[in-house]
Amino acid sequence: MFKRVLVLGHISGIRIQIHVSWVFILLLLLTAMSTGFHYQFPEWTLPMVVGTAAVTALLFFVSILAHELGHSVVAIRRGVPVESITLFIFGGLAQMGGDTERADDEFWIAIAGPAVSVGLALIFGGLALVTAGWYEPVSVVMGWLAFINLVVAIFNLIPGFPLDGGRVFRALVWKFTGDPRRAVDAAVRGGRMVAYLLFGFGFWNLLVIGNLIGGVWIMLIAWFLLTMAEGQGRMYEMRERLVDVQARDLADPEPPFVSPDASIQEWIDQGVLPGGCRSFLVGEPERVQGLVTLSDSRKVPREQWVTTRIADIMTPADSLSHVGPDTQAEDILRLMSEHNLNQIPVLEESGRAIGWIDRQKLLRTIEIHMEVKR
Known part of the structure; x- marks a missing residue:
């Protein structure tokens, strides 16, 4: 039978696996970065271009994994078991063994991932400055990783499910209202709004700018966010209604x-x-x-x-x-x-x-x- 995920190993009991869709994003990254590095640095040899792109893609993979491990470590310390981390086409997902029972736990687990990405952006940014006069490909890799980790952190803080910002938003609404159901509804509405805005931005790229690949990619992300947001809402409703079913x-x-x-x-x-x-x-x-x-x-x-x-x-x-x-x-x-x-x-x-x-x-x-x- 064809397997959708490849298990890489375990970290502190957490199963680390890659969804087959990650292969697509890896190939896309390698192609896009190789092309970009070739035009930006025409003096580089082909091995330098491909090697720099490969190292950058690998470290980006490690960065996403670190982001999800940030969520996982805080979750475990707060009594929420983590079963697996799956990397797929749109990023990563830490599969919790249960839902949080307190708003404070939800907040700190959600904020941990973006905090790790910000930390990585600062580290890679510092390394880019330190290596600037040493070996150009190294400083380029560090600079790119600093930028992309910052983008990951900012994007994930958008206040709508399934993004980390949606969980932070849910935690804040939950904390101030004391109503987890109302908090979920607010986060799902935020996720819908983000998805619709991205759909509009994707259409604008497609029809006005003529950016076919970019427009389609943005709309795919919007579709994914909308599907996940609706799914989060249905999942919470199911948990609520089946709480007494054994x-x-x-x-x-x-x-x-x-x-x-x-x-x-x-x-x-x-x-x-x-x-x-x-x-x-x-x-x-x-x-x-x-x-x-x-x-x-x-x-x-x-x-x-x-x-x-x-x-x-x-x-x-x-x-x-x-x-x-x-x-x-x-x-x-x-x-x-x-x-x-x-x-x-x-x-x-x-x-x-x-x-x-x-x-x-x-x-x-x-x-x-x-x-x-x-």
Whole structure:
């Protein structure tokens, strides 16, 4: 299966990964900077041009990562877990393991990223001055990075979701009104306004100036901001409406089971085809031994289905993601999305299965809960 993200490693338990869209922005940066450096410094050799562009792009990548680590470090210190940092076409995103519960936490977590970018701008600016009379490509790289980090900081402080400034704005409204719902609405409206202004600016570049690439790029950013702002609003609404919904409320109490000693052929003939279910828990409710899916059976040649046991192809219980009866609906949805799960068992502390949650049923149930509570 094609992977949308590439995991680079972990920093203090935080998974660092790159979305495939980052490759596009990296190639775009390399092309644009190589072209720009070639025309700005015609005396440079081709290796100098390409090498300077490559180093600049790499350090820009590191700068965005540092920006997101700024958010993450402050979040962890304030008790908000951070699961991953993903770099993608429009920048980076730190995936928190939960939402902030206080306005002060929201403010300091949000402001940390731009603060890191401002700090980097000052550091790179100082290095540009120090290296000015030494080796020109180095001072050029430092100067460019000082400028772009300052731009990143200023742009992110615009007061609208999903930008850091939108979260700062939300924190301030939350602090002064005491109403987190009102704060979210204000930040979402700010995000919409920013997106609409960027759409207008993009059209102006496209139609008046004739800047095709620039205009389209600005409108893509505007579309992304608008989509994210609306998504933030819907996510908060979902959290608010599902705060009392737990796994025990969503679980199907009678998931299909199959014996680990059954053959694949027996399972297909007696379980899958009559019932139309693609996945089964292996074992029995008192002792779940694993999970088997149709995809697992496809790894075995059909002529071997009669002699191959379910236990030989199942995912063992100790490798299965599972939730407890009291797990919140939001956490279940996040877990299933992050690990691309179609089913997840609901287990008591003793290990007894009280049911499982199917992704499609979960989404339908959440939709119904939200419709009923409107």
